[in-house]
Amino acid sequence: MQAFAALLDSLSFQPARNAKLRLIETYLRETPDPDRGWALAALTGELDFPAAKPALLRGFGEDKIGPELFHLSYDYVGDLAETLALIWEGNPDAGPPPSLGEVVETLQRATKMQTPAILKRWLDSLDATGRWALLKLLTGALRVGVSARLAKQAVANIGSQPVSEVEEVWHGLSAPYRPLFDWLLAEGPKPRSNMGGAFLSPMLANPIDRTELDTLDPGHFRAEWKWDGIRVQVASSGGVKRLYSRAGEDVSGAFPDIIEAIDFDGVFDGELLVRRDEAIAPFNDLQQRLNRKTVTPRMLKEHPAHVRLYDVLWLEGEDLRALPFDARRARLEAWMAERPRARFDISPLVVFTDWAHLTELREAMRQDGIEGLMLKRGDSPYLAGRPKGPWFKWKRDPMLADCVMMYAQRGHGKRSSFYSDYTFGCWRETDEGKRELAPVGKAYFGFTDEELRWLDKWVRDHTTNRFGPVREVEPSLVLEVAFDGVARSTRHKSGVSLRFPRINRIRTDKPAAEADTVDNLLRLVP
Incomplete structure (x- = not known):
């Protein structure tokens, strides 16, 4: 636990992205299993401790120094874990501090009644930094400036692999990720990815403005509206049906209506929207559906989800990412033309003659649900990350x-x-x-x-x-x-x-x- 605490402490004071990467890489190389795997799960938001919620921790603080003084302290410090870690006094007779693996594995087995005594014993045995790290782990709000993708980049780096390779196998793994570390560090076999049902690293666009357009040949580009929703990936293979956010988070549970409508094998890039009577609803309507663990029948009826497809990456066992955009678009249109697909349609292309014409179309478009234009080279393959040159986003002025x-x-x-x-x-x-x-x-x-x-x-x-x-x-x-x-x-x-x-x-x-x-x-x- 102390090594993990030192990692979090160093990350919290390090603003530079590359320096954060080096800190995580060093920890993953030097820390044995299963602690490094549990640490990776914590950094990527894959851990949850239902019996150790913030209300329990606030109760610890109130019992220590009284409710009024604790809440005044919490208000001043602004962070629950830091407040409680500072006011808690260690006990030298509490025994040795726990390892990270012990913390995770014990709390996964502990009942709600057992958890308070376990946590108090650990808080007594840890120093202030260790207590802070333990409490951060429990709340899930690390706030050390590390995204899930940055953590995946670090684990890819220790095995000299592109992060896209790690992302493709990620959802077939579970913490503490021993097969992943065996592959990256011990020449073990690459974990199976279940390609059609796996998350594939998305291709991202670079922002552009009107003056920069004149340096590009309009004949090389295709335009489509940039819909004001949530970028998602629809993936299905062998009966496994999933809906992923752009960052690779599985959001299937919040959108059972989309999952139910999947009756195909493939991976598609699109925009998650709310659609009523053929019209795209405002983003505020989509927000009613986001981040919900359960969705009521009324919510499903009043805020029907829809995916507007941009691209096809994998179709019926064939990887299409190396094909040019025009070829992938033709495959997508042919696939959609086979039969109606409930809750799915294709984002239409915007036909234009030159940049002046496209500028007029952009300025005239005030339809709800559109926040700008996407420009994609017709000959561009689907490349993970944000390559410079093939794709651009031209958002409306705020x-x-x-x-x-x-x-x-x-x-x-x-x-x-x-x-x-x-x-x-x-x-x-x-x-x-x-x-x-x-x-x-x-x-x-x-x-x-x-x-x-x-x-x-x-x-x-x-x-x-x-x-x-x-x-x-x-x-x-x-x-x-x-x-x-x-x-x-x-x-x-x-x-x-x-x-x-x-x-x-x-x-x-x-x-x-x-x-x-x-x-x-x-x-x-x-």
Whole structure:
């Protein structure tokens, strides 16, 4: 456990991607099984401990120093694991600290009644860093700047393999991944991938703007709309049916209607959407389906899922990724023409003559569910990663609104000492004819570190009320907010929901009374 704690501690203080990779690679090479496998599972989000939830850990803290002092400390520190690790006092008579493997394997067998005593014994035996790492492991929120893909890249590096090879076998494995390490480090056989039902590393596009288009030959490219949903991969083989996110996360459980509609063998690249009466619903409707462990019949009926296909990677036992895009597109169209496919259709190509014509089409398209254009070379094979040159994304320019900061809350991790999460609102008229601010969104990025320090001081100097960890501020600071779309929403007090809001700039030059209105936002709803 101490070695894993040292890894997490080093990762949390290391901002550079390549340095993080080296830290993980060193740990995986030097740590024996099964600890390195459990560590890899933790870094990729594959571990879950149902009997050790945050409520239990908060109870530990409240018992130690009292509820009020604990919650004040938690509010100040901003991180549950760090707070509890700091207030807990070790016991030299508690015995040796556990190994990572012991922690995972014991908690997988322990009952809900046994878990508290086990955790207290371990917390007594570990130092502050070890306690912090243990608690991070239990909550699943490591927050050390390591994505699942970065961890997979590190494990691929120790075996001198491309990360795409690891991703193709990943979903056929389970922690602690002994066959994976045997293959990468001990010349063992490559684990079977079950290709048709496996996740294949996606091909990603590079952003482009109008001026850069003039350096490209429009005759070499095909255009299609960039749909405003979630990029997914549909995979099926030998009765195994799965739906993956772009990062390779299995999201099948949240979309049983899509899984039920799969009656083919192949791997397809597409966009997950909600579709009603032949029309694509706003992204806000899709959000109602995301990250759910169970989906009610009502949810299935009111938010029907649909996949709009972009590409075919594997079809009826044949790997098509080496074919040019035009050939893959022809295969996809021929396959779809064989018979109707419930909950699936093909994203249509956008016919254009030159870049000026495509620019006109892009500016004229205001249909809900579209956030820009994709440009793909007709001769491009399907390559894992983000190669430069074959594919580009030309997103719409963001919408902008001047909003007033209403509330602020401390961030997490490295931002736990700063008020970095801002709720902002726009003006609307009440039934009595008065003006009031109604919250329209929340953002916690888009600003520089220097601007964060300025905003944090402004919040502290202009606080008018406190609600637990939230500060209400004087409604006088205008923030220019950028967002990618707006939809009506019954879940928000203002009646609107913004898509990907972020702080574009701080408008100290503008009086709060001149900020935008909710009616202005509603006019942007398609």
